[in-house]
Amino acid sequence: xxxxxxxxxxxxxxxxxxxxxxxxxxxxxxxxxxxxxxxxxxxxxxxxxxxxxxxxxxxxxxxxxxxxxxxxxxxxxxx
Amino acid sequence: xxxxxxxxxxxxxxxxxxxxxxxxxxxxxxxxxxxxxxxxxxxxxxxxxxxxxxxxxxxxxxxxxxxxxxxxxxxxxxxxxxxxxxxxxxxxxxxxxxxxxxxxxxxxxxxxxxxxxxxxxxxxxxxxxxxxxxxxxxxxxxxxxxxxxxxxxxxxxxxxxxxxxxxxxxxxxxxxxxxxxxxxxxxxxxx
Numbered sequence: 001x002x003x004x005x006x007x008x009x010x011x012x013x014x015x016x017x018x019x020x021x022x023x024x025x026x027x028x029x030x031x032x033x034x035x036x037x038x039x040x041x042x043x044x045x046x047x048x049x050x051x052x053x054x055x056x057x058x059x060x061x062x063x064x065x066x067x068x069x070x071x072x073x074x075x076x077x078x079x
Numbered sequence: 080x081x082x083x084x085x086x087x088x089x090x091x092x093x094x095x096x097x098x099x100x101x102x103x104x105x106x107x108x109x110x111x112x113x114x115x116x117x118x119x120x121x122x123x124x125x126x127x128x129x130x131x132x133x134x135x136x137x138x139x140x141x142x143x144x145x146x147x148x149x150x151x152x153x154x155x156x157x158x159x160x161x162x163x164x165x166x167x168x169x170x171x172x173x174x175x176x177x178x179x180x181x182x183x184x185x186x187x188x189x190x191x192x193x194x195x196x197x198x199x200x201x202x203x204x205x206x207x208x209x210x211x212x213x214x215x216x217x218x219x220x221x222x223x224x225x226x227x228x229x230x231x232x233x234x235x236x237x238x239x240x241x242x243x244x245x246x247x248x249x250x251x252x253x254x255x256x257x258x259x260x261x262x263x264x265x266x267x268x269x270x
Contacts, residue, residue: 035265
């Protein structure tokens with residue numbers, strides 16, 4: 001199966017899951033789950049669609065660093 | 080012919096300049112979202128009430144549209160590399176049509192907000208809403224113009240399986256719009 005198609009299908013599933021999960025009143029749990037889904041989706045787009053998987057590992061670390069710091073601060077603010 | 084080694088730190092897919100821009104854009108939007116979250120923690124009532132005014136269904140639909148557009152553009156690059164220019168063109172136009180759909184739906188949402196008095200000066204929530212989504216809207220618009228130029232050149236036969244770097248760079252810019260929206264959507268609409 002085409003990897004782009006598989007990535008797209010996963011993105012659709014995760015986006016729909018985020019949408020449905022957000023309707024739950026779960027406070028910090030909902031925040032963490034939605035941010036986790038977001039990080040996975042960013043990873044899927046970056047690695048497959050943007051082909052970061054072919055790039056030097058430094059670019060992967062830089063993107064990972066930005067996303068981790070962003071997610072960490074947002075969670076810390078909301079705790 | 081493209082003989083670039085993407086494993087070199089100087090040649091990531093799409094080009095080093097674009098990846099520097101991508102990281103700077105992500106940092107900029109992340110800073111905006113962090114400021115939004117901080118303000119939200121100071122004024123939870125205003126932010127919670129204001130979020131009720133947003134249409135989460137439109138936000139959800141727009142996310143699906145933009146990600147599907149990204150898939151079409153990724154397929155366009157894939158088919159061009161395989162030497163199938165005709166299919167690459169179809170995918171490119173399909174991706175652009177979906178991108179235009181995103182802008183139309185977002186414009187409808189913007190007009191609806193203005194009609195209900197939720198403009199930039201309404202409160203802190205809508206100030207961030209307009210700045211973040213407005214700035215993203217501009218990125219998608221620029222991305223569409225880039226894709227249009229690429230699609231026209233693709234039609235003229237400028238690009239082929241041996242010459243696709245411009246298409247790869249344009250596609251990376253378009254996916255950057257996906258990445259930014261993936262950060263904005265949950266924070267503005269879902270949480």
